[in-house]
Every structure is written in C-alpha cells, then in structure tokens.
Amino acid sequence: MDELYFLTSKDARRMLLLRERIRLNLDLRKTSRVWEIRREGDEFVFPDGTRVSKEVVERIARDEGGVYFVRGGVYKAAIAGEGFYKLVPTIPPTIEINGIRMHRTKEVNPLQDTRNKVDAVKPKEGETVLDTCMGLGYTAIEASKRGAYVITIEKDPNVIELAKINPWSRELFTGGKIQVIHGDAFDVVKRFKDESFNVVIHDPPRFSLAGQLYSEEFYRELFRILKPGGRLFHYVGNPGKKYRRKDLQKGVMERLRRAGFVGVKRVEEALGVVARKPEKKGKS
Incomplete structure (x- = not known):
C-alpha cells in the first residue's frame, strides 16, 4: 500500500509560512517521524512527488475540523452516503458521524478513553476478547497489546473504510492478533460457540441508534459466549441524565442481572458498567 501523508489545518498553516522547505510529522502524530516538504513557487512538493497548490493548502488551513491525506492528490x-462520516483531528483521531463523535474528546482524549474501558476488565496474555463494536479499533488494538487475541465486529462499511485510512488503526489490519468481522453484532454473536471468550468489551452506539444492543436478549447472548468467570465491560455514557433525570446505566444494570450476570457495578471513570459470569459450581 502506498504511503499516505496526513494534513490538518495546523500543519497547513505551518506550510504556508515556509519559503523553501519544512519538516513535518505527517502521520497524525502516530509516531515522532518527520518528512520533508519542499516549496516551489506556489506549489508544495511531498516526499512521493505529489504537488499540491498553495490554494488547496489555504483551504485546508481554514478547515479546523477536518483531516486530509495526500497520495497523488x-x-x-x-x-x-446515507450520513456524513469524517475523521476529526483529535490525537488520536475520532470519527464524527452526522456531527456526533464516537469517542469522548472533552474530558479525555480518545486514547485515554479507550484505556479506561479496557482497564475495567484487564485482558491478560493468552485470553480471547470480543470487542462488539469496532469503530476505529482502538479498543481492539489496546486489548491485543496486552497479549489477548481479539475478535472485533463492525456493522458500518463507511467506518471500516475510515479505519483503513487512519494511521492509528493500522494494527487492526496488520497485527495478526485481531480478526475483523463485518456484520451486525446482534446477529454475529449468535454464531459464536458457548463459553468462547474470557472478556467482552461492549461499546455500542447510543441507545437511540442501536436499542437492540442494550436489550436483555442481547445480554443473554453475551452471557452465553463468556467463559465461567468471564468479565464484561459495557460502555453506557450518561445521555439524558443531566437534563431529564434519566439513568440509562441503572436500566442496563437491571437487565444484565436478569441475564445472569453478577458483580454488576458502575465504573465512573469509563462511564460504563462491569459485570461477570459466575464461576461454575464447585469453583471459588
């Protein structure tokens, strides 16, 4: 695959100041590597020879909420498509779908948001983890870095396409310890065998967009595929709680208990709930 060079408005503004050449990080700070860009009159020449006009760079400089990449153009x-999807230049990037961001970006950055979720269930070396809703794959990548084998599911082909572009998602497709399944988690989990996973990390879209992923029926499937003693983290957030006195987490916890889970409790720093499947009788 040809190398992609990424630009944000901040990068573009720096480019417009240069007279001859500049060294910039062009992978959205995934690494500390820098590349050299030359200026020849009103054109900027990238390492692969792509020439970009000053007019285009000026347009990027004005778009503070966008991410651009260079590859021949x-x-x-x-x-x-049916909605508008874009990478947002947080570090690491998040996806915005119709104006709604997939990660928390105000109190914490998307990487810390991910680590809070994974820390709630602490995957271990050699364990098998199900990540029900892939997004940009940061959860799957973080779990795999801790030694787990990860299966991750993503329903939306547009999200998968942006993950393939995003340098922070590269390990999804190159690491070998992550299997990506394109499908609806509600249907896909029914195909897994009983007691297949040590850990499930369930980070669904908001309830109004994917209510079935908050249902007792779905929770029973998650219970079935977990091994005895297996751990579940369920991101819920707190939509509506501040303004409508609605506690979505409370309803989630009640349904998890009815599905058979024990040790159900809130994890405030991750805006979610943890639970576990009981050990088999005769074990502590």
Whole structure:
C-alpha cells in the first residue's frame, strides 16, 4: 500500500509560512517521524512527488475540523452516503458521524478513553476478547497489546473504510492478533460457540441508534459466549441524565442481572458498567 501523508489545518498553516522547505510529522502524530516538504513557487512538493497548490493548502488551513491525506492528490478523510462520516483531528483521531463523535474528546482524549474501558476488565496474555463494536479499533488494538487475541465486529462499511485510512488503526489490519468481522453484532454473536471468550468489551452506539444492543436478549447472548468467570465491560455514557433525570446505566444494570450476570457495578471513570459470569459450581 502506498504511503499516505496526513494534513490538518495546523500543519497547513505551518506550510504556508515556509519559503523553501519544512519538516513535518505527517502521520497524525502516530509516531515522532518527520518528512520533508519542499516549496516551489506556489506549489508544495511531498516526499512521493505529489504537488499540491498553495490554494488547496489555504483551504485546508481554514478547515479546523477536518483531516486530509495526500497520495497523488489531496483528499479529505470523509465519506458522504446515507450520513456524513469524517475523521476529526483529535490525537488520536475520532470519527464524527452526522456531527456526533464516537469517542469522548472533552474530558479525555480518545486514547485515554479507550484505556479506561479496557482497564475495567484487564485482558491478560493468552485470553480471547470480543470487542462488539469496532469503530476505529482502538479498543481492539489496546486489548491485543496486552497479549489477548481479539475478535472485533463492525456493522458500518463507511467506518471500516475510515479505519483503513487512519494511521492509528493500522494494527487492526496488520497485527495478526485481531480478526475483523463485518456484520451486525446482534446477529454475529449468535454464531459464536458457548463459553468462547474470557472478556467482552461492549461499546455500542447510543441507545437511540442501536436499542437492540442494550436489550436483555442481547445480554443473554453475551452471557452465553463468556467463559465461567468471564468479565464484561459495557460502555453506557450518561445521555439524558443531566437534563431529564434519566439513568440509562441503572436500566442496563437491571437487565444484565436478569441475564445472569453478577458483580454488576458502575465504573465512573469509563462511564460504563462491569459485570461477570459466575464461576461454575464447585469453583471459588
């Protein structure tokens, strides 16, 4: 695959100041590596020879909410279809779908948000983890870095396409310890054998978009595929709680208990709930 060079508005503004050449990080700070860009008149020449006009760089400089990549031309990391999807230049990037961001970006950055979720269930070396809703794959990648084998599910092909572009998602497709399944988690989990996973990390879209992933029926499937003693983290967030006195977490916890889970409790720093499947009788 050809190398992609990424630009944000901040990068573009720096480019416009240069007279001859500049060294910039062009992988959205995934690494500390820098590349050299030359300026020849009103054109900027990238390491692969791609020439980008000053006018295009000026347009990028004005778009503070976008991510662009260079490969023979300049493209915005965005997809317009039934909705509008784009990478947002947080570090690491998140996806914005119709104006809604997939990660927390105010109190914590997306990487810390991910680590809070994974820390709630602490995957171990050699364990098998199910990540029900892949997104950009940060949860799957973080779990795999801790030695787990990860199966991750993503329903939306547009999200998968942006993950393939995003340098922070590269390990999803190159690491060998992560299997990506394209499908609806509600249906896919029914195909897994009983007691297949040590850990399930369930980070679904908001309830209004994917209510079936908050149902007792789905929780019973998660219970079935967990090994005895297996751990579950369920991201819930707190939508509506501040304004409508609605406690979505409470309803989730009640349904998890009815599905058979024990040790159900809130994890405030991760805005979610943890639970576990009881050990088999005769074991502590």
